[in-house]
Amino acid sequence: MLPASVTVTLFFVIPVMMTFVFSFTTMSSDTGILGNRYIVTKATILDLTEHGIDAALVRQLGHKVFRFNDAGLAKIREIGLDSSLVKEIEEKLSGDEFASEKALFAALKQLINRPRSFKHRKAISKSVVNTITNQEFRTAAAFRAGLVANGIKVDDATFGQLLDLTNTSWRWTTDNYVELLASDFTFKILANTAFYVFFTLLFNVGFALVLALATFYMPSGQSKFFRAVWLIPRISPSVIYVMLWKWFTFDSGFMSYFLGSLGVEPENWLNEFPWTFVIIVNGFVGASMGMIIFASAVLAIPADVLRAAEVDGAYPMQQVRRIILPLMAWPILFITSYQTLSLLTSFEYILLLTDGGPGFFTTETWALNAYHTALSNYFGNLRYGFGATLAVVLVFFGVALSLLYLRLFDFKKLVAEPLIEN
Amino acid sequence: MEIRLEKFSKSFGPVNAIEDMDLAIGDGEMIALLGPSGCGKTTTLYAICGLHRVSAGRIWFGDREVTHLVPQERKVGVVFQSFALYPHLSTFENIAFPLQIRKESNADIERKVKDIANTLHIEELLGRRPGQLSGGQQQRVALARALVRRPDVLLMDEPLANLDAGLRLEMRSEIRRIQRESGCTSILVTHDQVEAMSMCDRIALMHKGKIQQIGTPDEMYHQPKNKFIAGFIGNPPISFADGVVEDGRFVAQGLSFELPDQIKGASVSAGQKIAIGVRPEYLQPDFATAIEGEVTFIESQGREILYDLKLGGGQIFRSIQSSEQTCKLGDQIHWGIDVNSVFFFDEQGVRL
Numbered sequence: 015m016l017p018a019s020v021t022v023t024l025f026f027v028i029p030v031m032m033t034f035v036f037s038f039t040t041m042s043s044d045t046g047i048l049g050n051r052y053i054v055t056k057a058t059i060l061d062l063t064e065h066g067i068d069a070a071l072v073r074q075l076g077h078k079v080f081r082f083n084d085a086g087l088a089k090i091r092e093i094g095l096d097s098s099l100v101k102e103i104e105e106k107l108s109g110d111e112f113a114s115e116k117a118l119f120a121a122l123k124q125l126i127n128r129p130r131s132f133k134h135r136k137a138i139s140k141s142v143v144n145t146i147t148n149q150e151f152r153t154a155a156a157f158r159a160g161l162v163a164n165g166i167k168v169d170d171a172t173f174g175q176l177l178d179l180t181n182t183s184w185r186w187t188t189d190n191y192v193e194l195l196a197s198d199f200t201f202k203i204l205a206n207t208a209f210y211v212f213f214t215l216l217f218n219v220g221f222a223l224v225l226a227l228a229t230f231y232m233p234s235g236q237s238k239f240f241r242a243v244w245l246i247p248r249i250s251p252s253v254i255y256v257m258l259w260k261w262f263t264f265d266s267g268f269m270s271y272f273l274g275s276l277g278v279e280p281e282n283w284l285n286e287f288p289w290t291f292v293i294i295v296n297g298f299v300g301a302s303m304g305m306i307i308f309a310s311a312v313l314a315i316p317a318d319v320l321r322a323a324e325v326d327g328a329y330p331m332q333q334v335r336r337i338i339l340p341l342m343a344w345p346i347l348f349i350t351s352y353q354t355l356s357l358l359t360s361f362e363y364i365l366l367l368t369d370g371g372p373g374f375f376t377t378e379t380w381a382l383n384a385y386h387t388a389l390s391n392y393f394g395n396l397r398y399g400f401g402a403t404l405a406v407v408l409v410f411f412g413v414a415l416s417l418l419y420l421r422l423f424d425f426k427k428l429v430a431e432p433l434i435e436n
Numbered sequence: 437m438e439i440r441l442e443k444f445s446k447s448f449g450p451v452n453a454i455e456d457m458d459l460a461i462g463d464g465e466m467i468a469l470l471g472p473s474g475c476g477k478t479t480t481l482y483a484i485c486g487l488h489r490v491s492a493g494r495i496w497f498g499d500r501e502v503t504h505l506v507p508q509e510r511k512v513g514v515v516f517q518s519f520a521l522y523p524h525l526s527t528f529e530n531i532a533f534p535l536q537i538r539k540e541s542n543a544d545i546e547r548k549v550k551d552i553a554n555t556l557h558i559e560e561l562l563g564r565r566p567g568q569l570s571g572g573q574q575q576r577v578a579l580a581r582a583l584v585r586r587p588d589v590l591l592m593d594e595p596l597a598n599l600d601a602g603l604r605l606e607m608r609s610e611i612r613r614i615q616r617e618s619g620c621t622s623i624l625v626t627h628d629q630v631e632a633m634s635m636c637d638r639i640a641l642m643h644k645g646k647i648q649q650i651g652t653p654d655e656m657y658h659q660p661k662n663k664f665i666a667g668f669i670g671n672p673p674i675s676f677a678d679g680v681v682e683d684g685r686f687v688a689q690g691l692s693f694e695l696p697d698q699i700k701g702a703s704v705s706a707g708q709k710i711a712i713g714v715r716p717e718y719l720q721p722d723f724a725t726a727i728e729g730e731v732t733f734i735e736s737q738g739r740e741i742l743y744d745l746k747l748g749g750g751q752i753f754r755s756i757q758s759s760e761q762t763c764k765l766g767d768q769i770h771w772g773i774d775v776n777s778v779f780f781f782d783e784q785g786v787r788l
């Protein structure tokens with residue numbers, strides 16, 4: 015009991031909880047996943063004006079002063095310059111201030127022992143520069159101290175605003191959900207997903223049932239052969255299987271070649287009918303599993319029951335509808351819900367086949383979109399928080415659908431009372 | 437409706453289950469297919485209802501040849517040995533199934549199901565599923581389902597095998613009564629000879645895929661055609677002994693007696709090897725033809741007592757007596773047999 019609950023918690027409950035937690039953050043590859051960081055960057059300075067921060071303050075924040083005070087001189091001694099140069103700086107520049115790097119460099123040029131290399135000039139500039147720009151602070155207090163050290167005075171309200179605007183780390187937010195609701199793509203992707211799951215499922219389960227029943231009424235040698243053939247998609251590696259399909263539908267592939275001999279112009283058929291192939295490819299993979307379960311379920315029906323149906327006057331179609339299918343309610347429920355969940359959440363075949371294309375979001379499904387958002391973004395900014403939001407919605411749909419299925423198939427009635435009483 | 441099998445054969449690959457069987461069953465008659473396990477009873481039944489395709493021969497229902505008809509078109513009610521109720525349907529739906537398949541109106545179905553349920557005393561069970569019924573109840577539901585559409589032919593494959601002794605007795609007469617009332621031609625498969633004798637008009641005794649003899653229970657008992665039938669019918673079973681004909685006498689080790697006239701007159705010749713069969717009730721203390729032996733087994737069956745008598749030649753003869761026990765184990769005694777009731781068989785086992 016204990017190991018089981020630990021495993022369940024560790025590998026199932028915690029990941030879902032974490033996803034839920036992440037969905038309320040702005041985490042992305044820009045923010046990183048560590049805590050607060052306050053930086054005034056050039057970009058933030060532009061932003062500040064837009065957010066109505068006083069122009070004088072903005073100027074101060076962007077302001078740089080090169081000051082040869084004790085702290086600056088101490089740093090210069092650390093660089094490792096010629097001692098004559100250091101001495102000359104101490105003598106001639108101590109207490110000076112320059113408003114720009116250009117002016118500083120000009121002053122350095124006047125020295126007898128002037129630094130030859132750019133590297134050294136830059137090092138001196140860095141030692142004496144005083145600014146808030148591009149300094150990284152881990153706490154609000156440090157940020158405040160930094161401002162004070164640079165002689166920048168802000169009132170508390172403005173400081174609060176500054177904290178907000180300069181914080182480049184992730185934040186708690188519900189904006190992901192708002193964005194999801196507001197986005198034009200949400201509906202498109204939702205519709206894609208529903209379309210994909212419904213039709214693949216139909217193909218899957220329907221085809222599996224037809225195969226199982228057809229092979230049931232076949233001589234045993236033939237049925238074994240057929241079942242083995244239908245297992246091929248399942249057991250071939252997905253990349254190879256999809257490659258075969260791509261080759262098959264390519265504009266110089268087998269299909270075009272074959273249709274070409276009938277006078278049809280060669281086409282990239284996958285681009286022409288993306289959904290058809292997405293559904294067929296996934297359907298074939300899923301059908302084999304359903305077929306195995308269904309075939310064994312049909313064989314588990316007592317032979318005498320089917321014989322009785324036969325002498326009672328039921329022809330094969332009636333036997334299927336009135337005896338076989340009702341007796342297979344459980345496996346059908348199992349396969350349908352299992353396949354729904356796996357179709358909702360797995361996307362590798364679509365990823366390999368169309369990657370959501372052709373064009374924009376044509377075959378993009380929810381899970382694939384979550385993957386694209388969080389882990390493989392075209393824009394380079396991986397949005398972990400928003401991806402987690404997408405995943406949470408997916409989990410929610412999965413649970414809701416499972417409950418619906420149990421309802422639909424009258425779970426309580428299906429579970430026979432145990433024969434062994436406690 | 438009359439059922440006729442003409443030269444019916446059935447083989448499963450190399451196995452010949454039935455060979456050249458001829459069988460005619462009269463309209464409204466109930467016949468028992470009796471025989472040891474594996475003799476082909478179920479195979480015959482399945483051929484009649486169409487579940488098995490015949491390998492050769494023809495099957496007739498009255499004037500209609502049904503040899504190549506599918507089971508759905510034969511109008512045969514079958515009670516399977518396993519009952520084969522539909523597990524997902526209630527008793528009512530089980531019984532209604534053959535009617536629903538034929539698209540009868542709901543009112544008709546309701547009425548017919550209620551009727552047959554009344555006859556079989558299962559009205560209270562109509563709402564239950566097979567899993568919630570006892571074996572005997574399931575058996576009656578299976579019978580109801582077979583009878584509800586008034587079949588021309590009723591086939592029952594060991595329907596009573598799963599029942600306890602009391603219920604079996606009750607169902608015997610019940611089935612017979614319903615069969616008489618509905619007047620359908622019936623075949624009852626069983627390997628219980630008492631069941632066959634008490635329920636059916638005639639018995640067809642099968643052995644190794646062949647019908648050995650057809651007749652009334654009485655004929656089977658008193659006029660068996662061969663040694664197999666004599667041995668199969670009768671409980672406690674008949675005792676056999678081998679011997680030869682000498683001077684118009686049957687001679688075996690420790691046993692010799694004058695052959696009755698009708699056997700002497702028949703084609704036995706001196707030196708011919710024959711066998712005799714003596715039913716236990718024809719070996720009694722006071723019968724004429726004396727035999728001598730040792731009592732090796734005594735079993736009291738309540739009203740009757742069963743003895744085994746071992747003769748000088750080692751043959752065991754069985755006797756059943758209704759009087760008080762007259763001897764004890766190990767006693768050497770003289771009893772007698774009724775020669776006129778002894779069966780004589782030639783070397784092939786055919787009765788003389």
Ligand SMILES: Nc1ncnc2c1ncn2[C@@H]1O[C@H](COP(=O)(O)OP(=O)(O)OP(=O)(O)O)[C@@H](O)[C@H]1O
Nearest residue numbers: 448451453471472473474475476477478479480627
């Ligand atoms: N499907 C089959 N394939 C091969 N042989 C079979 C098949 N069905 C029956 N047989 C054989 O045919 C013979 C007759 O079988 P059948 O089932 O008719 O016996 P039965 O008289 O009903 O026996 P029981 O009293 O045990 O039910 C047996 O030897 C059996 O092994």
Ligand SMILES: [Mg+2]
Nearest residue numbers: 477478479593
């Ligand atoms: Mg049988």
